[in-house]
Amino acid sequence: MNLKHWLFIFTLAPLALLGQEEDEINYDDFGYADDDGAKTFASPKINGLSPNRFINVAWDVQSRYKAEFSDRTGFAEGEDWDVNESANINYTGGLRLNANIPVVSRNNIVWQMGANYTNTTFSVDEPAGAFEPILTELNSKSLSTGGLFTTVFKPLNEKQFLIFQGQSDYNGNYTFSDFHSFGLTKYSAAVLWGKRPHDRLQWAIGASRTYRAGELNYVPIVLYNWTGKKEKWGTEILFPAKAHGKYWVNKNNLLMFGYELEGASYHLSGLSFNGNSLELRRAEIRPRIEWNKKLVGFFWLNAQLGSRLNYSFNLDELRDGKEFFRGFFGDQEFAAMSRLGTSIYGLIGISFVSL
Amino acid sequence: MKKNKSIVFVLASLFMLTSMVGDTTEEGDKLIGVWEPSNKKVKVKIDKISGKYYGKIVWLREPIDPVTGKPKTDKNNPDESLKDVPLKGFRMLKDFVYAGDGEWNDGTIYDPQNGSTYSCVIKLKDDNTLDIRGYIGVKTFGRTDVWKRLVMKKKKK
Numbered sequence: 129m130n131l132k133h134w135l136f137i138f139t140l141a142p143l144a145l146l147g148q149e150e151d152e153i154n155y156d157d158f159g160y161a162d163d164d165g166a167k168t169f170a171s172p173k174i175n176g177l178s179p180n181r182f183i184n185v186a187w188d189v190q191s192r193y194k195a196e197f198s199d200r201t202g203f204a205e206g207e208d209w210d211v212n213e214s215a216n217i218n219y220t221g222g223l224r225l226n227a228n229i230p231v232v233s234r235n236n237i238v239w240q241m242g243a244n245y246t247n248t249t250f251s252v253d254e255p256a257g258a259f260e261p262i263l264t265e266l267n268s269k270s271l272s273t274g275g276l277f278t279t280v281f282k283p284l285n286e287k288q289f290l291i292f293q294g295q296s297d298y299n300g301n302y303t304f305s306d307f308h309s310f311g312l313t314k315y316s317a318a319v320l321w322g323k324r325p326h327d328r329l330q331w332a333i334g335a336s337r338t339y340r341a342g343e344l345n346y347v348p349i350v351l352y353n354w355t356g357k358k359e360k361w362g363t364e365i366l367f368p369a370k371a372h373g374k375y376w377v378n379k380n381n382l383l384m385f386g387y388e389l390e391g392a393s394y395h396l397s398g399l400s401f402n403g404n405s406l407e408l409r410r411a412e413i414r415p416r417i418e419w420n421k422k423l424v425g426f427f428w429l430n431a432q433l434g435s436r437l438n439y440s441f442n443l444d445e446l447r448d449g450k451e452f453f454r455g456f457f458g459d460q461e462f463a464a465m466s467r468l469g470t471s472i473y474g475l476i477g478i479s480f481v482s483l
Numbered sequence: 484m485k486k487n488k489s490i491v492f493v494l495a496s497l498f499m500l501t502s503m504v505g506d507t508t509e510e511g512d513k514l515i516g517v518w519e520p521s522n523k524k525v526k527v528k529i530d531k532i533s534g535k536y537y538g539k540i541v542w543l544r545e546p547i548d549p550v551t552g553k554p555k556t557d558k559n560n561p562d563e564s565l566k567d568v569p570l571k572g573f574r575m576l577k578d579f580v581y582a583g584d585g586e587w588n589d590g591t592i593y594d595p596q597n598g599s600t601y602s603c604v605i606k607l608k609d610d611n612t613l614d615i616r617g618y619i620g621v622k623t624f625g626r627t628d629v630w631k632r633l634v635m636k637k638k639k640k
Contacts, residue, residue, distance in 0.1 A: 155526050155542035158517055159636035161611040166521040166629040175596055182624055233626040235521045327596075357550055379561060379598055426599075426619050482619060483597040 169235050169283035170324040176355030176362050178374060178382055178420060179428050179481035182228055186477025188248075189221035190436050193469035195252075197259040209465050215263065217468070219251035222270065224477070228279075238281040246273040259466060261399055262408070262443070269301045271394050271410070291320040291332060291351075297339070300395040312395045312451070314339050320351055328355040328362075340369055342391045342409030342440035344453050372418070380422035387415045391439065393451075401463050404445035411439040414473065426482065432475040438468035511581030513607055517541065517633040520615075526633060529576060536587060538576030540595075546571065559598030570595055579605060592617045601625070 173180070196211040228242035249270040252263045277295035284290065295316040316339060322332025332351040337344070347368060355362035364384070365371040372386030391411025399406050416434025423429050443463040446452070454460050514536050517528050526542035548555045555570045579590030585607035592603040592615065601617035602625075608614055611632040618625025 153541075153635075155517065155633075157635055158526060158542075158633040160519075161632040161634045165519060165523065165631045166612070168521055168523055171522070182619075229623060230625070235626075235628050238626075379559060480619075480624075482624065483594075483599050 167236070168286045170285070170287055170289045170330075171235075171283075172238050172281040172289070174324065174330050174353055174355055175327045176359040176374075176376060177353060178364060178384065179479065179483055180228075181226065181428075181479040181481050182230075183480040184224070184226040184430075184477050185479075186224040186226075186430070186475055187221070188224055188473065188475045189219075191472040192216060192218050193220075193436075193471040195441075195469065196467045198465040211467075213259075216253040217250060218253060220248060220471070222247035222249050224475075236283065238279075240279045242277045242279070244273070244275045244277070247271070259443075259464060262396060262406070265301055265396065265399060269303060271300070271408070272302055273297055273299045273392050273394075287323050287325065289322055289324065289330075289332070291318070291322070291334070293318045297392060299392045300397055301399075302397060306397075312449075314344075314393060314451075318349060320349065322351060328357070328359070329353070338369075339393050340389050340391045340411065342411035342442070343393055343407075343444065344451065345455055346453075382420040384418040384420070385416070387413055387434075389413050389439070393444075401443070401445050404447055404463075405449050406463065407444045407446055407451075409440045409442050409444055412468075413437040413439050416473075423478070426480055428479050428481050430475075430477045430479060432473075434473055436471045436473040438470070441466045441468050510583070510585070511536070511587070513585075513610065514579070514581070514587055514605065514613075518613060518630040519633055521629050521631075525570075527575065527630075534580075536576070536579035536581070536590070537574055539572055539574045540570055541572070543571055557595055557598075559595060561598050576603070579603075 193216070194214055195217050196214045198209045198212060224244075224246045226242065226244045228240055230238065230240050232239040247270055250263075250266040252267050275295055275297035277293065280290075280292045282290045282292075293316075297314045297316070299314060300312070316337055318334060318336035318338070320332040320334030322330060322334075324330040330351070330353045334349050334351075335346065336349050337346055339345070349369070350365065350367045352363060352365040352367075360376050362374045362376075363372065364374060364386075368389060370386065370388040372384040374382060374384045376382050389411065391409075394408040394410060396406040396408055414432075414434050414436055416432045418430060418432045421429045421431075442465050444452075444460075445463045452458075452460060512531060514529050515531055517526055518538070519526050524544050525540045527538040528541045529536055529538040531537075543555060546554055548558075556566060557568045557570055557573055558566050560566050560568070573593075573595065575593040575595065577591050577593075579587040582588050587605040588603075590603050590605070591600050593600045594617070601619060603615065603617045604622065606614040606616075608629075613630040613632075614627050615630055616622060616625050616627040
């Protein structure tokens with residue numbers, strides 16, 4: 129034997145044998161080295177879900193619209209009212225920031241903490257009627273929402289899970305140099321129980337305490353996230369807050385179409401009716417198309433175009449400064465009423481996401 | 484006499500150094516083997532190649548794509564030329580280096596379900612359990628999964 133033969137025996141031959149042996153291994157025959165395997169838990173995601181936004185910076189703007197305001201104060205729920213004054217609102221829009229940071233993210237629990245800030249600036253022509261002082265105030269200041277929230281996803285086993293979400297919001301006509309009392313912080317929460325039958329479906333039912341409709345309410349909620357077999361079409365629904373169909377054009381482009389109900393109750397500092405402080409119950413429904421596009425790495429663009437339908441832009445007096453619950457059946461009077469004309473809106477943002 | 488002492492010192496140092504390198508290698512090689520993620524969908528065989536650790540999919544619970552009726556391929560890979568590569572045999576863990584203290588880092592993990600590659604750190608919890616954390620940029624933006632070691636249970640007939 130010459131040197132070449134020895135080189136083959138000591139180098140290439142063992143590799144060849146290794147490859148041959150690997151081909152013959154039946155991995156069905158493998159079991160756990162210790163007593164049992166890792167417990168399988170339901171994942172918080174399904175295949176084809178839209179990108180999960182860790183950080184999002186966006187700008188929202190609405191087209192010009194007409195607003196109508198009542199002339200007096202004191203209206204029962206559902207009561208008709210006459211338009212006293214109207215005004216054009218030339219500009220409505222502002223910055224939106226959102227951060228959602230994982231604190232614990234393991235297969236048996238996911239706990240996230242987040243913060244959000246939304247600012248809406250208005251430009252109103254000729255404010256008038258009962259709303260005049262409010263609109264004058266909105267012209268000079270703006271409406272802001274600042275909140276902290278936490279979400280816990282707790283899988284119970286391979287199929288079932290619980291979701292808890294809690295949020296505190298500080299809403300009003302404040303500025304960073306002029307904060308109000310934190311006594312009027314709004315608290316929201318949601319609890320859901322659900323199932324994840326397979327990798328393309330998760331659903332859940334639950335209840336929430338929410339200000340999405342402007343004023344405090346307690347509503348049942350339904351989550352239904354589904355992706356089709358080819359992972360092109362699907363739905364992402366959290367009813368009644370939002371519901372979307374979706375279509376993955378390709379792995380870098382996602383189209384969504386549906387609606388979102390957005391709302392908050394804003395404390396209007398420095399303004400009052402009958403010596404009572406005021407809350408602006410603002411809510412709007414946004415039917416829309418949304419385009420999500422991968423820019424680079426884990427940075428995605430999101431752009432929305434849709435219609436902004438007014439749901440509520442009414443005023444409530446807080447007797448003794450205390451929040452109250454009207455719900456669907458309460459008979460507490462509104463302080464003043466308004467109707468905002470429908471407008472077109474657009475939103476553009478950049479997100480740092482996880483898929 | 485002095486020369487002899489120097490030789491002894493050099494030899495002793497070399498011996499200690501090689502022993503230390505040997506220990507580190509041995510510790511690092513605890514990663515080698517067949518492992519199963521907590522979702523039990525695949526089995527991954529981790530090997531050492533040129534001093535780094537790599538893991539490839541050697542078994543799939545559902546090897547056939549229900550849409551095409553053919554063996555599953557890496558259809559979510561962002562690289563068009565790799566979409567037809569079979570998932571079985573796909574190298575999903577790459578470039579891990581043993582950093583000591585039961586931890587391997589500098590590697591990446593690929594998620595075939597969405598075609599994304601994440602930075603990754605592996606921690607040996609005990610001889611048969613790994614904590615594998617895939618993350619984006621910083622470890623905060625990540626998720627940890629538990630993998631268990633598998634061994635051959637049945638003997639070949």
